[in-house]
Amino acid sequence: MSVDAATVLPLRQRFTQGLDAPICLTWELTYACNLACVHCLSSSGRRDPMELTPAEARRIVDELADMKVFYVNIGGGEPMLRPDFFDLVAYAVDHKVGVKFSTNGTRLTAERARRLAAMDYVDVQISIDGALASTNDAVRGEGSFAAARTAMDNLAAANFGQFKISVVVTRENVTQLDSFAAIAESYGAQLRLTRFRPSGRGVETWDALHPTADQQRMLYHWLLDRPDVLTGDSFFHLSALGQPLDGLNLCGAGRVVCLIDPVGDVYACPFVIDKEFLAGNVRDEGGFARVWRQSDLFVSLREPQSAGACASCGSYDACQGGCMAAKFFTGLPLDGPDPECVFGHGEDALAARDPGARRGSAIGHSKVDRTGTPIPVPTPVRFRTPARA
Amino acid sequence: MSVTEERVPEAASGFDPSRAWRVHPQIALRDESFGALAYHFGTRRLMFLKSRLLVELVSALDQYESADAAIDAVVPEDERPVYRRALARLAASEVIDVR
Numbered sequence: 001m002s003v004d005a006a007t008v009l010p011l012r013q014r015f016t017q018g019l020d021a022p023i024c025l026t027w028e029l030t031y032a033c034n035l036a037c038v039h040c041l042s043s044s045g046r047r048d049p050m051e052l053t054p055a056e057a058r059r060i061v062d063e064l065a066d067m068k069v070f071y072v073n074i075g076g077g078e079p080m081l082r083p084d085f086f087d088l089v090a091y092a093v094d095h096k097v098g099v100k101f102s103t104n105g106t107r108l109t110a111e112r113a114r115r116l117a118a119m120d121y122v123d124v125q126i127s128i129d130g131a132l133a134s135t136n137d138a139v140r141g142e143g144s145f146a147a148a149r150t151a152m153d154n155l156a157a158a159n160f161g162q163f164k165i166s167v168v169v170t171r172e173n174v175t176q177l178d179s180f181a182a183i184a185e186s187y188g189a190q191l192r193l194t195r196f197r198p199s200g201r202g203v204e205t206w207d208a209l210h211p212t213a214d215q216q217r218m219l220y221h222w223l224l225d226r227p228d229v230l231t232g233d234s235f236f237h238l239s240a241l242g243q244p245l246d247g248l249n250l251c252g253a254g255r256v257v258c259l260i261d262p263v264g265d266v267y268a269c270p271f272v273i274d275k276e277f278l279a280g281n282v283r284d285e286g287g288f289a290r291v292w293r294q295s296d297l298f299v300s301l302r303e304p305q306s307a308g309a310c311a312s313c314g315s316y317d318a319c320q321g322g323c324m325a326a327k328f329f330t331g332l333p334l335d336g337p338d339p340e341c342v343f344g345h346g347e348d349a350l351a352a353r354d355p356g357a358r359r360g361s362a363i364g365h366s367k368v369d370r371t372g373t374p375i376p377v378p379t380p381v382r383f384r385t386p387a388r389a
Numbered sequence: 390m391s392v393t394e395e396r397v398p399e400a401a402s403g404f405d406p407s408r409a410w411r412v413h414p415q416i417a418l419r420d421e422s423f424g425a426l427a428y429h430f431g432t433r434r435l436m437f438l439k440s441r442l443l444v445e446l447v448s449a450l451d452q453y454e455s456a457d458a459a460i461d462a463v464v465p466e467d468e469r470p471v472y473r474r475a476l477a478r479l480a481a482s483e484v485i486d487v488r
Contacts, residue, residue: 011437014423021419023426023435068419070428070435096417098430121430 012248015256018302021067022292023256026270027060029085030077030262031365035104036201036375037129037140039168039209041271042261043200043364044077050263054084056283060260061092063288071098071121075270077262077365080107086115093121102127102166104144105151113154117161125164125192126151131179135172139209156187164230166192169219170209177222181229192230193223195237198329198339199271203360206330213347216340217241237322237338240315251324254279254301258292266291268301271325273363308335313343322346331357404477406456411488412447420444427484436482442468443475450485 032047033040052060064072072092079085080103089099100123108116108126116122126148130136133145155163165184167173173180177193184191198206211219220238223229223245233247253269254277260266264282267273279298280291292298310321321327322338330339331353337345366374412418415431424438438444446463453459456476464472479485 011423011439014421019421068417070417070419070426070430071433096430098428098433123433 012250015248015252016250016302016305018255018298020293021069021289022258023069023252024071024073025064025069025258025260026073026075027260028075028077028262028270029057029079029088030082032081033077033104034081034106035078035141035144036367038205039129039139039170039196039200039202041197041199041202042075042077042273043366045367046365047077047081048263048365052262052264052282054087056264057084057088058091060264060282060288061088061095061097063282064092064097065095067289067292069097071100074099074101076102078104078107080112086112089122090119093119099123100125103151104140105148106144108151108154110154110157113151113158113160116155117158123164124155124160125166126155127166127168128180128183129168129170130173131176131183135176138172139170152187152189162188162190164190164192166194168196169193169211170196171211171215172209174211174215174219177219181226190228190230192232193219193235194232195234195323195326197271197323197325199325200273200364201366203329203358210340213340213342213344216342220245220342237319237326237340238342240319240342244318249318250320251322253277253324254298258298260288266295268297269325271323272328274328274359275363276328306335308333309345309349310335310337313337313345315343329359331359404456404480405487406460406473406476408456409450409454409488410456410459410476410480410485411451413483413486416484418444418448429483432483434482436479436484438479438484443472446472446476447479447485451488 028042030047030051031042031044033044036045079101092099098121102125105126116124128136128145128148129139130145136145167180181191196202196210216238220241223231223235224243227246231245233249235245236247236249239245239249258266258268259270260282261273266279266282266288268277268279277297279295282288284291307316307321310316322341324334326339327334330350332339332349337349339346339350368374415429417428417430419426424440425444427436427438438447442464446459449463450456450459453462460469460472476485
């Protein structure tokens with residue numbers, strides 16, 4: 001057996017068959033959010049009354065520590081809105097479960113930045129979706145760019161060290177990649193670009209906001225030139241264009257990653273919050289470990305998958321048919337091309353699909369008015385200091 | 390969904406197998422059927438040890454006065470050059486360090 005780190009393929013095959021524990025996982029702490037971004041993958045807004053209690057959340061950390069999960073990606077909703085946020089982060093770190101958390105920055109005050117700077121094994125990602133306030137606020141809400149920049153200033157002033165600036169690449173902001181890189185550089189921060197999937201509220205906005213085919217090709221070359229820009233492996237569908245992008249280039253859903261949502265439901269990945277991809281709940285007997293190791297859904301995702309309509313394409317090994325979530329929510333067959341297939345097969349499939357094939361988001365926590373109608377998004381916010389820090 | 394956020398560094402220079410080595414104190418190893426996952430809590434890098442024998446070798450380093458002695462004890466003769474190079478790579482990515 002080769003021990004050379006350059007040969008990824010045998011390992012990739014191993015990973016597609018699943019591991020005893022996830023390599024890392026996403027844990028959305030709350031569906032509560034003070035923003036209402038038009039592309040929110042989890043349709044967040046309202047806190048769910050069944051949200052895990054602080055004691056239940058700590059038990060999940062205990063389990064992850066037992067399974068030797070090295071770190072969790074914490075998100076939401078806005079995770080800093082959870083009253084026990086800092087207690088939980090400290091508890092995880094104390095148990096050798098590192099924390100990377102994503103925040104809109106609105107609650108990242110100077111005092112809280114100093115508190116974060118004093119903790120080991122905590123990484124912070126601040127989300128912006130435009131290098132200009134106008135581009136960003138059109139997606140994330142009026143005032144959200146200024147709030148995020150204030151949070152970055154606070155981290156810098158607290159000498160937090162290298163934080164990350166996280167951007168979902170859209171048709172509108174893909175022309176600003178160099179500006180994003182410049183903002184990151186000005187803070188000594190790392191830039192992280194991720195793919196816009198048609199999940200959550202993104203179901204409604206994907207058609208208008210996902211990058212065009214030309215933009216995707218430009219993005220691919222931009223990324224190849226900048227190996228230091230992080231991508232969370234999310235653009236592996238672009239690897240079909242030639243030289244593979246950095247990373248394992250596979251869909252890890254239910255194999256090496258998964259999502260624990262705020263009520264303890266375990267999904268195959270953060271971008272498929274839908275009954276179809278619900279594997280179980282951490283409150284069930286056997287807890288998270290049993291869901292991970294034995295749920296019917298995850299076991300089936302680890303079996304060999306059919307390449308389907310992609311079988312005859314010479315690039316299938318490179319892109320693996322792309323993203324399951326992107327196919328599911330646009331109503332495409334899971335064993336066919338990604339809607340953003342670089343050879344245009346996805347566009348053909350989108351044009352040929354049945355009317356009504358597209359999935360709505362049945363599980364949503366968008367804010368609603370008194371009649372139960374979702375409030376149009378986005379909503380304005382301001383950076384403010386909470387009463388208790 | 391993402392798997393590896395951090396990049397694996399380029400290999401390797403300045404590995405001295407005549408010195409005494411150990412698993413870096415900020416590394417956590419998780420055994421897997423293919424070998425092990427290694428996570429560096431300092432650099433936040435996730436890396437892969439791609440054979441069980443490599444995991445055995447790395448774990449045994451602190452029991453020998455040199456990396457060469459560990460290799461001689463653990464690795465079959467014809468595979469030793471391969472494993473010496475693997476250790477050099479692990480040294481470059483701080484999975485192991487001089488003790």
